[in-house]
Amino acid sequence: MAKKTISGVTVDVNEEGYFTNPAQWNKEMAVEIAKEEGIHLTEKHVAILVFLRERFAKGEALTIRSVGNSGLVDIKGFYGLFPGAPMKKAAKIAGIPKPASCI
Amino acid sequence: MANEEFPLKKVCIICAKGTLEDVYAALIMGNGAVMEGIETKLFFTFFGLDAITTKTMNSLHTGVTGNPSMRMPGGLPFPTLLGVIPGVEAGVSAMMRNQINKADIPPVKEFLEMIDAGGGEVFACKLGMDMFKLKREDLWEGVKEVLTVGQFYEKCGGLQTQIIFT
Numbered sequence: 001m002a003k004k005t006i007s008g009v010t011v012d013v014n015e016e017g018y019f020t021n022p023a024q025w026n027k028e029m030a031v032e033i034a035k036e037e038g039i040h041l042t043e044k045h046v047a048i049l050v051f052l053r054e055r056f057a058k059g060e061a062l063t064i065r066s067v068g069n070s071g072l073v074d075i076k077g078f079y080g081l082f083p084g085a086p087m088k089k090a091a092k093i094a095g096i097p098k099p100a101s102c103i
Numbered sequence: 104m105a106n107e108e109f110p111l112k113k114v115c116i117i118c119a120k121g122t123l124e125d126v127y128a129a130l131i132m133g134n135g136a137v138m139e140g141i142e143t144k145l146f147f148t149f150f151g152l153d154a155i156t157t158k159t160m161n162s163l164h165t166g167v168t169g170n171p172s173m174r175m176p177g178g179l180p181f182p183t184l185l186g187v188i189p190g191v192e193a194g195v196s197a198m199m200r201n202q203i204n205k206a207d208i209p210p211v212k213e214f215l216e217m218i219d220a221g222g223g224e225v226f227a228c229k230l231g232m233d234m235f236k237l238k239r240e241d242l243w244e245g246v247k248e249v250l251t252v253g254q255f256y257e258k259c260g261g262l263q264t265q266i267i268f269t
Binding site: 061063064065066068074075076079083084085086087088102103 | 131134135138139140207208209213216217220221222
C-alpha cells in the first residue's frame with residue numbers, strides 16, 4: 001500500500017491515489033487533492049463530497065444517477081463541477097475508494 | 104504500457120437492434136464511456152430506432168423465443184414454446200424492466216438524458232428512418248441529428264477511437 005502526504009498528514013492511498021481509509025480524510029485535504037485535479041473547491045463541491053462519503057459509509061453504490069437524485073445537483077451540473085470523469089474525480093477528492101459501479 | 108500511452112479518446116456505438124437487452128448494452132457502454140470522460144457518440148439504426156422513438160422507448164421488449172439464455176424465475180430453462188402464448192413476452196419484458204430498475208439502471212429515456220447531460224451525443228440513421236417511415240418529430244427530443252452512414256463515419260475519425268457494434 002502506498003502513502004501520500006496531503007496537507008502535512010500522511011495517509012494511506014492505493015496506487016492510483018484513492019484513499020484506502022476514508023477516516024483519514026478531512027476537508028483541508030480535499031482542497032489540496034482538488035487542486036491537483038485542477039478543481040477549485042466550492043461549497044457545492046463539498047456538499048457532493050459529503051453526500052458521496054455518506055453513501056459509501058452506508059455501503060450504497062456510487063452511481064451518477066444517485067448524485068442526480070440527491071437534490072444537490074443535476075447530472076449536467078455534476079459533470080460541470082467535476083469535469084471529465086466526475087464520479088472518479090469526486091471519489092478521489094472525497095477520500096473514498098475508486099467507485100466500482102458501471103452506471 | 105500502450106494502455107496508458109494511448110488511452111481511448113472516443114467511442115462510437117452503433118445500436119441496430121430494438122430488444123431491451125440490446126438497447127441496454129448500447130446505453131450502458133455509452134454511458135460508461137461518458138462517465139470516464141471519453142467522447143461518446145451513439146448511432147441508432149434499424150430496429151434500434153425504437154430506443155429513441157418517443158412512443159416505444161420506454162416499453163421495449165425482450166425476445167422470449169429462440170433465446171437459449173432465457174430462464175424461468177428460479178433458474179429453470181424457459182421453454183421456447185411458452186413464448187408464443189399471447190401476453191408472455193409482455194410479462195417477461197415487464198419483469199426484465201423491473202429487474203433493471205432494481206439494479207438502479209434507469210429507464211431508457213432517463214438513461215439517454217444522463218448520456219446527454221454528460222456530453223454524449225445521440226444520432227438517428229436516415230436510411231432506417233426512411234424505411235420505418237419515421238419523422239424527426241417521432242424521435243426523442245435529445246437526438247442531435249439524423250445522419251447518413253457516411254456522415255456518421257465522418258464523426259468517427261481521429262486517433263484512439265473505437266467503433267462498437269452492439
